Amino acid sequence: MDKNNQYNSVFISDVHLGFLGCKAEKLYEFLNKLNCKKLFLVGDIIDFWAMKDNFYWPKEHQKVLDKLKEIKDSGTDVFYITGNHDDPLRSKKDANKFIETDKRFKKILDKANTFKVVDSHIHESQTQGRILIIHGDQFDVVTSNIKWLSKFGGVLYEILLKLNRPLSKKLKSLTKKTVNKASNFQLNVQRLCKKEKFKGLLCGHTHLPQIKQNSDYIYFNTGDWIEACTAITEDRDGSFELKSFSKAKSVLINKL
Template sequence: MQGTTQHYRAIWLSDIHLGYRDCKAEFLLDFLAKTTCDNLFLVGDVVDLWAMKRQLFWPSSHQQVLDALLEKSRQGCNVIYVPGNHDESMRSYHGSVFQGVECHREYTYESLAYGKLLMLHGDEFDGAVKCGRLHHWVGDKGYDLLLFINRWVNRGRAWFGFSYWSAAAYLKKKVKKAEAAIKRFEDAAIREAKRRGVDGVVCGHIHSANMRYEDGTLYLNDGDWVESCTAAVEHVSGEIELLHWSNTQKQIDQLRPELTVVTGRAA
């Protein structure tokens, strides 16, 4: 894709965490420069206000990401922003428009092949994971450790000329309790879609990109730009796909076959 621009009917991004030192802003800038779309959905945690309260961190690359997102709107793209828990103060601006970007507490999108998709950040399903305060605290500390490991592993890989690899995502998959919690989260999201009478749900929050099509209901988690650098896209044909985007096109091509691709609704 180097040197070309790919157009999509829709792009979903979430958990960018601008203002947080582990945000992979450079990879996202490359993605935004090489893609266009009719609809851009920002599904929460775009700016990490929690992290910025602890320590102000705003490098030029983070401002460039924000500028690039606003530029999409100026170019005529329909940009919808659904705030998450790390930027939850923006939820009070439901129904407002900022520089062409619409802010909604949640949003329903009519996809080409899957019908109505409910978009919300996903912290609404935290209760399904059933973690007490102690477990949340341990989880936060453990996650910080994962990102610390991820940071230093990739510094080492860069030193030896290797491309980016998400050590954090790999280690999470090896922890059975983490896998079980993610499964409970996904099940809760699917139940909510069925309860609302929509055809699917799109969310982020748990930093675990995945697609499931279960009993006529689509679950789509577009992942994050802290660990895995993933986005969900809807092609003009209606096909929905998860893309991994890091520092080499070769790696993207290698990873694509490993990601779930759903090409049409079940009859």
């Protein structure tokens, strides 16, 4: 293992295995070099929404899931925080519906359930105190209350990816920023941290990677593996870094 990759904890989200735009090969390269005590998969790792009407599961996506299982079997604690795109992991009833639709979902669900599947987790960091880890769809009123619109957006994004990737990236970013502002995403995060006395909140969902020190809490966002190819790492000394792995060498975006 590369000594530069010996972390206390690593956080990734919004991989969207099963979705056309997933950069599975980039993620596999990252995971293949990874050495950490804890690995947090912060939701939307598997995109069941995208596969419901059009099953898509190439070998590169299976390799990523197999690698995650290998990391777990090597002794790393792997936590799977459920997201809205992998909501069959939140409900056995929903899982059974997917399996009834296509038996191939069972193999994927069975492997995902070998991890520690939870809706949220409280991480006791060395330097920043209690940090809530949650996917983040809970703060998005569009996803929570107008599910069909969110799913339609995913279909439209996939079409745009096939036609023009740079354009789809710009539109996706603009849409996410607009929805976040309209749904008071950050305000809802702040209220929860204040109410539950969390020092920080780490999530995904928005696909907008960030580490931001606010006056009364720290906001972490892991980004995604469709465009940004980002991860947040917690080093052995307790420091946090947000890095992009889209290029041959990792690029530091921010640190705390």
